[in-house]
Amino acid sequence: MAESKREKIAIIGSGMIGHCWATLFLGGGYQVCMYDISQDRVDAALNAVQFKLNKLKDEGLLHGTLSIEERLANLSTTTDLQECLAGAIYAQESAVEDLQLKTDLFMKIDSLTGPDTILASSTSTLAPSKFTENLKHRENCLVVHPVNPPVYCPLTELIPAPWTKPAVVDITYSLMTAIGQSPIKLTREVDGFAINRLQYAILAEAWRMVHSGVISTADVNKVISEGLGLRWAFYGPLEVSHMNADGIKHHNERYGPGVIRVLNDFGPTPTFFEPETLEKIASDLNQKIPVEKLAAHRAWREHQLGAIAQLKRKLAKEKPADL
Ligand SMILES: NC(=O)c1ccc[n+]([C@@H]2O[C@H](COP(=O)([O-])OP(=O)(O)OC[C@H]3O[C@@H](n4cnc5c(N)ncnc54)[C@H](O)[C@@H]3O)[C@@H](O)[C@H]2O)c1
Structure with missing residues (x-):
């Protein structure tokens, strides 16, 4: 159950993972703003979110109760990082996997946010201590690492840096649950999570x-x-x-x-x-799987994962009460 909320979520980097995060946060009823470095990429992300929402609806897998129109009314896009972050309670960074890029980006994000914004990275391979150590709000930073594609694979691992406040992990855990993800917590950083x-x-x-x-x-x-x-x-x-x-x-x-x-x-x-x-x-x-047909194979993989998600939901309902 999710109605439109006033709280805003900032999506920073709106590629393969970022646009999925936007789709998921819309399902939680949040106001979502997607940022990327060019208008072309932002436009592509908007199309991708629209496509995902319609596909999830067809598959009966849309989380929450809002219509697609209501979700899209809660979605905005920008190429201005400051605008994306203004008033956000939570920022999910999903820019390209590059330590220097993430270090610079988190410095900018840190300078544009106050003490109450949670700053999460989708990074698959970089421990949060590697790019958050010198930030003013480093106690608000953590890794929130999804499985691709997150709209069909709900597992999301939360990894704190040594300085991450436990409350930040707990709030993020609740947020992930609220948008239909299935979070797990690591107690500390380990390489590879x-x-x-x-x-x-x-x-x-x-x-x-x-x-x-x-x-x-x-x-x-x-x-x-x-x-x-x-x-x-x-x-x-x-x-x-x-x-x-x-x-x-x-x-x-x-x-x-x-x-x-x-x-x-x-x-x-x-x-x-x-x-x-x-x-x-x-x-x-x-x-x-010829390299030139990878996009088609990825789309088919998403289709198959959607079918598994449907099956798992059906079976969860059928599970005997005494098990
Ligand atoms: N693809 C996966 O299977 C997968 C799974 C889990 C996590 N991740 C992580 O998610 C993150 C994004 O991966 P992806 O697969 O979506 O990559 P992607 O290349 O599809 O998207 C990256 C986006 O970041 C944007 N970008 C580049 N520079 C930027 C900047 N300075 N500020 C903001 N945005 C910028 C790009 O324009 C692009 O749209 C990476 O950290 C990756 O490790 C990826």
Whole structure:
């Protein structure tokens, strides 16, 4: 349930991630202002939000009760950073992934906001301490990292810098919940945060197995898409262990030594640039997903993720009351 609110949200950088944030905050009923560095980009972001809103409506996945017209009436755009931030309670930065750019941008944002504005970055790889240390309002800064595309993947990880006020994390957590996201909190910075630490562990082993000729590119992808990924859409790795035996303790008694043996067999971290392997994987991937057709494949991926989001909602309603 969301009616129009008076509070304003500033979206800074309105590309692939930024326009999704705008779409989500509109679902919470907020006044949203999208900023980008040129009129072309702002116009493209506005079109993208309109497209997303209509698609989500068709899929029955629009969060909140406002009509599309009411949402769009709450949306403004600008190429003036000061205008974007004026009166905002929360700013979500989603500019390109570049430490120097984010450091400079956060300095500007900091100088244009007061002590009551939360300053969040969507960065996938940069710890918040790296670009907020010298800011006047550094206690208001944190990373709010979504999964692409955030309109279909609600998981959002919140990472505080050492100086982030706990209340800032708590308020952001409530805000994420209010716009239909599914937030998690890290207690402190770790490189890669939670999402990419897990993702990269799998990426490394996929690479190692293809590199050593144990498995083909197609088959290693299938391990996830036709196997593990299906379960992971509903249960995480610890839950899977708990359910695959008579509880996690039983799982560890039965499988623990084997798990450790396999982990010790993994070998060193790959460089991901071994030329022959890179050529082979690139060629294999290009056969299935040609680079020139990536946009169409991304659109199809979004369509499929929308279908999973619908299914998950349906199943959540059908879940037996005693489970
Ligand atoms: N794409 C992903 O899968 C993904 C997932 C999670 C988080 N992220 C993070 O989100 C952020 C944005 O990524 P993206 O994929 O949307 O990139 P993108 O290239 O689609 O969009 C970046 C936008 O930033 C704008 N920009 C450039 N300089 C700027 C400046 N000085 N001030 C404001 N805006 C500026 C660009 O014009 C562009 O519109 C990055 O930090 C990235 O790590 C990306």
